[in-house]
Amino acid sequence: MSEQLSNPEWTKENDARSQVLADRLLDLGPRNSKWDSIRLDISATGSKQCCIVRLCVEDKEVGRIEPDGAVRAAALRIREHMSQPDHGTWLSMQFEVWADGSGKSSIYNHSKKPSWESEEPGTADYADELRIFPRDDEHIPDWFRDELKGIKTPSQEELDNARREAHDRVLEQTAEALDALWSEVGTLDPILYTHILNPVFFGGPRWPGLRQAFQKIDNVGRVSVVASDGLSDP
Structure with missing residues (x-):
């Protein structure tokens, strides 16, 4: 047979x-x-x-x-x-x-x-199997996935990479949109300002503080504006 x-x-x-x-x-x-x-x-x-x-x-x-x-x-x-x-x-x-x-x-x-x-094979051997002979998720048996003990399959890594790339694109688009907006108000200072020690590390909220920065916009009438972009963090 x-x-x-x-x-x-x-x-x-x-x-x-x-x-x-x-x-x-x-x-x-x-x-x-x-x-x-x-x-x-x-x-x-x-x-x-x-x-x-x-x-x-x-x-x-x-x-x-x-x-x-x-x-x-x-x-x-x-x-x-x-x-x-x-x-x-x-x-x-x-x-x-x-x-x-x-x-x-x-x-x-x-x-x-x-x-x-x-x-019997160890976790590294099962990871090597997928590296040498890739399988998509549909063709990875449940027992095989258990033997991986949390190691991500190639398709899971590919999905994570795609999500990271998509998130990075959103961050870039958000920053570009903010720059375009503030440029209509005044002269945008190219330097970003932030805390020497982030308040998050002292019990402050993660949002909007974790990646909070401040932009300075000059020539707004007789004053300059200092604006936080923390609330626009996607």
């Missing part, structure tokens, strides 16, 4: 990579013991992996073999090339090849929490 994406070009390329992995596994198979298939179970998150190679007889494990670098590299190459924009890639794979090389099967898990016989 194989769970694959419906993309003919991808399938053709991945078939070649799958054959490379099948050949690497068959090279590991011992010649002096009875087995009818060899199976790789691999879980991967970020740069952390857990690889187990099992010898099987009638789908039952009869022994294990330590996977070599070639097997790991072939499996991770498949993982990399199966990644999809905003969907990520598989988190675990079961790949099996028959002893005589007559067939192979593969099962890919994209959303369920994999089992780990070695040390």
Whole structure:
């Protein structure tokens, strides 16, 4: 049984990579013991992996073999090339090849929490997974989000950045509108004046005090005007 994406070009390329992995596994198979298939179970998150190679007889494990670098590299190459924009890639794979090389099967898990016989991934590993294989919020499982332990996903960071940029634009537009208004009244002093020690730090209200500044407008008749812009803080 194989769970694959419906993309003919991808399938053709991945078939070649799958054959490379099948050949690497068959090279590991011992010649002096009875087995009818060899199976790789691999879980991967970020740069952390857990690889187990099992010898099987009638789908039952009869022994294990330590996977070599070639097997790991072939499996991770498949993982990399199966990644999809905003969907990520598989988190675990079961790949099996028959002893005589007559067939192979593969099962890919994209959303369920994999089992780990070695040390499980940490928060940094899950963050790395999203950095290497980005997923949008819709394709991040709840259990995965829990493992992030508050670390923001790329889409959340993008949204926060967009909000900050929008807020900065409002601040700039507000300042430009105030300058234009006061310029109609008199000559606007380019220097802004503010408290040496903000009253907010001594129990004063955060608004309008936190970012309060004062503008000086000269040549207003015989006087100058000193105006607070704290109430216009968006």
